[in-house]
Amino acid sequence: HFSGTGTVEGALGRHKSVHAAEIDSSAINAYNKAHGTDYKPQNVLDVDPQEVKKADFYHASPVCKNLSCAKKGAKIDDLDQASADKVVQVIEEAEPPALSIENVPGYQKTVLFDQIAEALTRKGYTWDVGVYNAAEYGGAQNRSRMILRATKAPELPPLPDKTGFRDWFETVEDLIDDAPDSKVPTWELTRLQKAIDSGRIDPRKPIITMGGSAFRGVASATNAGKAAPTLTATPKAVPRIILPDGRIKRVTGPMMRRLMGLSDDFAIPDNWHQAKSVLGNGVHGSITESFIAPLAAQGKALRQVGTAQAVSGKALAKGKK
Numbered sequence: 001h002f003s004g005t006g007t008v009e010g011a012l013g014r015h016k017s018v019h020a021a022e023i024d025s026s027a028i029n030a031y032n033k034a035h036g037t038d039y040k041p042q043n044v045l046d047v048d049p050q051e052v053k054k055a056d057f058y059h060a061s062p063v064c065k066n067l068s069c070a071k072k073g074a075k076i077d078d079l080d081q082a083s084a085d086k087v088v089q090v091i092e093e094a095e096p097p098a099l100s101i102e103n104v105p106g107y108q109k110t111v112l113f114d115q116i117a118e119a120l121t122r123k124g125y126t127w128d129v130g131v132y133n134a135a136e137y138g139g140a141q142n143r144s145r146m147i148l149r150a151t152k153a154p155e156l157p158p159l160p161d162k163t164g165f166r167d168w169f170e171t172v173e174d175l176i177d178d179a180p181d182s183k184v185p186t187w188e189l190t191r192l193q194k195a196i197d198s199g200r201i202d203p204r205k206p207i208i209t210m211g212g213s214a215f216r217g218v219a220s221a222t223n224a225g226k227a228a229p230t231l232t233a234t235p236k237a238v239p240r241i242i243l244p245d246g247r248i249k250r251v252t253g254p255m256m257r258r259l260m261g262l263s264d265d266f267a268i269p270d271n272w273h274q275a276k277s278v279l280g281n282g283v284h285g286s287i288t289e290s291f292i293a294p295l296a297a298q299g300k301a302l303r304q305v306g307t308a309q310a311v312s313g314k315a316l317a318k319g320k321k
Helices: 007-012 024-033 078-093 103-108 111-122 168-176 187-196 252-257 272-280 283-319
Strands: 055-062 098-103 126-133 144-151 207-208 219-223 241-243 248-250
Touching: 007 024, 007 283, 024 168, 024 272, 055 078, 055 272, 078 111, 078 283, 103 111, 103 126, 103 144, 111 126, 111 144, 126 283, 144 283, 168 252, 187 207, 187 219, 252 272
Parallel strands: 055 098
Antiparallel strands: 098 144, 126 144, 207 219, 207 241, 241 248
């Protein structure tokens, strides 16, 4: 549900998509291109839980824009509530063998989360929840997200060990020379200069800036040798790379794809604005590989066991006739 371009599926490995719901036509077109599917735009609120019932594994990223840390004073609205209600309905009526839910860290502290958690408990799921930073699990980007894992098995897959971050510069270095030249706006230069003056940024090393920040006056930027700041979905915030030789390059779609931990063969929109929107709303590949993929494999195994038991039961019933 709330599939976007399917960044979760892009990092899952050998799994077939059987359902995706996304109302934005450009996003679902990008999904189809990436996964070889032919889904039509669909409002997730119109999804019949029976569509999900055939799946081994279910993933949802409910609407959360009003809960973003970048949106001050935000409150839950009707769409937030309706999105959570749909997840609850799927849990109660489809009962997928395993599922995951991704959202901003603050989602865990809302009544929406409580409603989903109560549904999982009612339906007999084993579940846990945590906030995990992609940079602590091999990602080249600081991207903290809430991940809820749930299974019909007695135990969840073990939590992975932290492996540390990957250098953002090494991740995209071979793509920099071919990237288009750019200019940093005055307001952002002022923020960057403050970071340089305070010693947080070293102008002698490559700098990546995400074109905005969650805190007024503080540049969302860092030097080479570290994980990049969080990539946001809004095209208004333009990520750029500032090199010590004075060149300034705009971060391209392929660069953003790598910063999101996705392989170069994962199809993304050619349009830069669309690419940034779907990738900025996505789940980082290292989080999928570390937390979601083992859960999806468990869901598949549970489905196979259930199918085998059902077939065996039918055979026994037939034999008794």
